[in-house]
Amino acid sequence: MVVSAPSSVVNNVEAVRLTLYEALKSDPNVVLLGEDIGARGNVFLITKGFLEEFGPQRIIDTPLAEAAIVGVAVGMAMEGLRPIAEIQFADFIYPAFNQIVGEAAKTRYRSNGDYTCPLVIRTPYGGGIRGALSHSVSVEALFYHVPGLKIVAPSTPADIKGLLTTAIEDPDPVLFLEHKKTYRLIKGELPAGRYTIPLGKADVKKQGDDLSVISYGFYVHQALDAARELEREGISVEVIDLRSIRPMDKTTILESVKKTRKVLILHEDNKFGGIGAEISAMLVEEAFFELDAPIRRLCGPDVPPMGYARTLENEYMISTERMAQAMRELARF
Amino acid sequence: MSAFERYGLSDDQLIWLLRNMLLQRTIDNRGFQLNRQGKIPFAAGSEGHEALQAGAALAFQRGKDILAGYYRDLGLFIGIGVTPEEALRSQFACASDLNGGRQFPHHFSKKSIGLVSMSSVIAAHCTHAVGIAYALKYRGEEGRAVLCSFGDGATSQGEWHEALNFASVHHLPIVFLCENNGLAISVPLRKQMAIDNVSERAAAYGIPGTTFDGLDPLVSYDTVKRALDRARRGDGPSLIEGKVHRYLGHTTDDDDRTYRTREEVAELRKRDPVPTYEAFLVKHGILGQAQIEALRKEILREIDEATDRAEAEPLPAPSELYTNVWEGEARPWW
Numbered sequence: 082m083v084v085s086a087p088s089s090v091v092n093n094v095e096a097v098r099l100t101l102y103e104a105l106k107s108d109p110n111v112v113l114l115g116e117d118i119g120a121r122g123n124v125f126l127i128t129k130g131f132l133e134e135f136g137p138q139r140i141i142d143t144p145l146a147e148a149a150i151v152g153v154a155v156g157m158a159m160e161g162l163r164p165i166a167e168i169q170f171a172d173f174i175y176p177a178f179n180q181i182v183g184e185a186a187k188t189r190y191r192s193n194g195d196y197t198c199p200l201v202i203r204t205p206y207g208g209g210i211r212g213a214l215s216h217s218v219s220v221e222a223l224f225y226h227v228p229g230l231k232i233v234a235p236s237t238p239a240d241i242k243g244l245l246t247t248a249i250e251d252p253d254p255v256l257f258l259e260h261k262k263t264y265r266l267i268k269g270e271l272p273a274g275r276y277t278i279p280l281g282k283a284d285v286k287k288q289g290d291d292l293s294v295i296s297y298g299f300y301v302h303q304a305l306d307a308a309r310e311l312e313r314e315g316i317s318v319e320v321i322d323l324r325s326i327r328p329m330d331k332t333t334i335l336e337s338v339k340k341t342r343k344v345l346i347l348h349e350d351n352k353f354g355g356i357g358a359e360i361s362a363m364l365v366e367e368a369f370f371e372l373d374a375p376i377r378r379l380c381g382p383d384v385p386p387m388g389y390a391r392t393l394e395n396e397y398m399i400s401t402e403r404m405a406q407a408m409r410e411l412a413r414f
Numbered sequence: 415m416s417a418f419e420r421y422g423l424s425d426d427q428l429i430w431l432l433r434n435m436l437l438q439r440t441i442d443n444r445g446f447q448l449n450r451q452g453k454i455p456f457a458a459g460s461e462g463h464e465a466l467q468a469g470a471a472l473a474f475q476r477g478k479d480i481l482a483g484y485y486r487d488l489g490l491f492i493g494i495g496v497t498p499e500e501a502l503r504s505q506f507a508c509a510s511d512l513n514g515g516r517q518f519p520h521h522f523s524k525k526s527i528g529l530v531s532m533s534s535v536i537a538a539h540c541t542h543a544v545g546i547a548y549a550l551k552y553r554g555e556e557g558r559a560v561l562c563s564f565g566d567g568a569t570s571q572g573e574w575h576e577a578l579n580f581a582s583v584h585h586l587p588i589v590f591l592c593e594n595n596g597l598a599i600s601v602p603l604r605k606q607m608a609i610d611n612v613s614e615r616a617a618a619y620g621i622p623g624t625t626f627d628g629l630d631p632l633v634s635y636d637t638v639k640r641a642l643d644r645a646r647r648g649d650g651p652s653l654i655e656g657k658v659h660r661y662l663g664h665t666t667d668d669d670d671r672t673y674r675t676r677e678e679v680a681e682l683r684k685r686d687p688v689p690t691y692e693a694f695l696v697k698h699g700i701l702g703q704a705q706i707e708a709l710r711k712e713i714l715r716e717i718d719e720a721t722d723r724a725e726a727e728p729l730p731a732p733s734e735l736y737t738n739v740w741e742g743e744a745r746p747w748w
Contacts, residue, residue: 112552138552143580144576144579144580144583146572146576146579146580148541148572148573148576149541149544149573149576149577149579149580151541152538152540152541152542152544152545152573152576152577153541153542153544153545153548153577153580154545155541155542155545156482156541156542156543156544156545156546156547156548156549157545157546157548157549158545159530159531159542159545159546160480160545160546160549160550161549162545162548162549162552164545176572179535179538180538180541180573183533183535183538184533184535184538184542187533188531189738189739189740189741190516190738190739191513191516191517191521191531191533192513192516192517192522192523192525192531193512193513193514193516193737193738194737194738195512195513195523195524195525195531196523196525196530196531197741228739228744228746229739229740229744231740252740252741253740253741280748281748282748325748327746328745328746328747328748329746329747329748330747330748331747331748332748363747
C-alpha cells in the first residue's frame, strides 16, 4: 500500500512514485507500461505495490521492446488513454527514437489536430553511479531539437511532483527525464495535496548578484554547494534550475543575466551541440550588450559516455570543486 | 444465371464492391494523370489491390471498427467513409484537405470515421494499432476491433514483429492484414524473406495465420470478416495475408522498368481484379455489360467533377505552417 503523507521529506524516487500513484488513483485512463514495472516494481522500486493495487491491465509489464513500449503508448494516447511509458534506462531509448521523434511528436501536427498524443515517457538518465557506457547517458540533446516534444528534467522532489503531474495532464507528448543519481541522494520537502508546475518555467534555486549559473538535473545540487562555498568568499552566485528543457524559460534566464552580466552553463551531457549551445546562442542574440564576460560552458566532454572504471567516470563528471573554480574565474573576469 | 459462393452478400453489396474498385482505379489514374500534367507533385497508386481493399472495407463496421492503414489503402479509405473528393483534396493538398494539406497524398486521418493518422515510416503504425486495440479492450468495448493493414515490406521491420507479439500476449481485438504485392518498392519477396507466405509468421506469435487470394473481392471480404469477427468476439488477433499485384510503379517518382520487365507486368495484368470481377458479375447475371459501362461513366464523371472542385480549392495559408505543433502557442522558448 502506498501512502501519501501530508507534507513530508522524501527522496526523488519516492516523489516519482507518489506522483504516479496519485495519477493512477485520480484518473482511470492512466496506465503504466514498461519493463519490470509489475511484480518487480521497477528496477528502482518506483512502482512497487502498484500491480497489486491497480492490476495488470493498468500496470503493464511489457515485452522487452522499447519501440513497442512507446509505439503502443502512442496508440493508447491517440485512443484517449493517458499512458505513462517507462524506458528502463535512457540509454535504451534509441530503439524507440522513431516512435518518439517521428510519431508521437508529429501526431498532432501531421493530422492538423485531428489526432493528439497525450503521452508521458519517463526515463532515468545521467551518470556518476558507476553505470558505465550503457547506464549513464544523457539523452536530452538528442530530443530537444524536435518541435512537438516537450522535455522536462527536474532536480528536486517538489519539482518532480509538480512537473510530473503537469506532464501527465499535458495534451501533448512529454519526455520526463529523471536523473538517477538524484533518486536516493536528493531529499526534500514534498508538499501535500495536488499541485502543478507549468512546463517551461525555470526556478531560481539561489539568488545572487555576481554571476548566473544555469543548469538542470543533478548538477543543480552541486552548483548550489559550490555557490554556498563561494558565498563565504564574498562571491554571490545565482543558480537557475531550468527544470524544463523544451520549452525553455527565456524570461528567467534573461532577467538573471541582465542582473549578473555573467553566465556559466553547467550540464552533464556533452558540450558540442548540447543544451548550453542553444542557451549561449540565445544570449548572444538577445543579451549581447548585457554581458560583461564571455559565456562559459562547463559540460560533459565530447566522448561517448563515461567509462566503467572509477577514474574514467570521475574524469567525465564535473566535481563541485571544478564548478567552484569556474565560478571564481568568471566572477574575477 | 449460375450459382456461386456469395458469402451472404446481397446483389447491392456485390455491386458496391465493384463500385469501390472502380473508384479506386479512377482516382489512382487521376493522381498519375495530374502528376504527369504537372499539377500535383506526387501520387501513389493501389492498382492491383482493389479487390482486397474493397472486400476488407465491406467487412469493416462503420462507426465501430478502427482502421490503422498505410498509404496504399485508398480503396479501404473510401470504402469506410472518406469521400472521393476528400481523396482528391489530399492529392492537391488543399486547405480543406482532411489534414489541412500537410500530409503526402492518401496519408490523411479522419478520426470521426476511425481512420488513424499515419506517417510514411513503414510499420510505425502497427504498434499504434495495438495500443488502440488495447484501449478498446481496457475500456471493455465489446464488438469493436482494429484493422491494421500494411504491405509485405512492412513485415521485415522489427516493429512489425513487436506489434504482433504485443497483441498476441494481450489477446487484443486486432486483425493484421498484409497486402502482399511481392515488392517492397523494387525488392522482390525472395530477397525480403526466406518463406513463401507472410502468414507463416503467425505461428511464432501463437495466432492464426491465413493466406488468401487478394485478387478476389469476395474471398477477401470473407477472410477479413471472419478475422474481424473473431477479434470482435474477444478471441484475439490474427494475421491474414492477401496476395495481390502492383501494376504501377511504387509512386509517380518510381520507374519500375528498372527492376521488372513489361512482360512480367503484362502477365500479372491477365488476372487484373477489376475486369475479372466485372466479368464475374456479368457471368452471374448481377450486372449487364451495359450497366457496367454506365457505372464506369458515372464514376468517371464523379471523379472529373471532384477533381475540378478540388483543383479550385485554395491552398493552406502560409501561416498554417505554424499551427498544431502543440496545443496552444508553440514556442521553444517560454
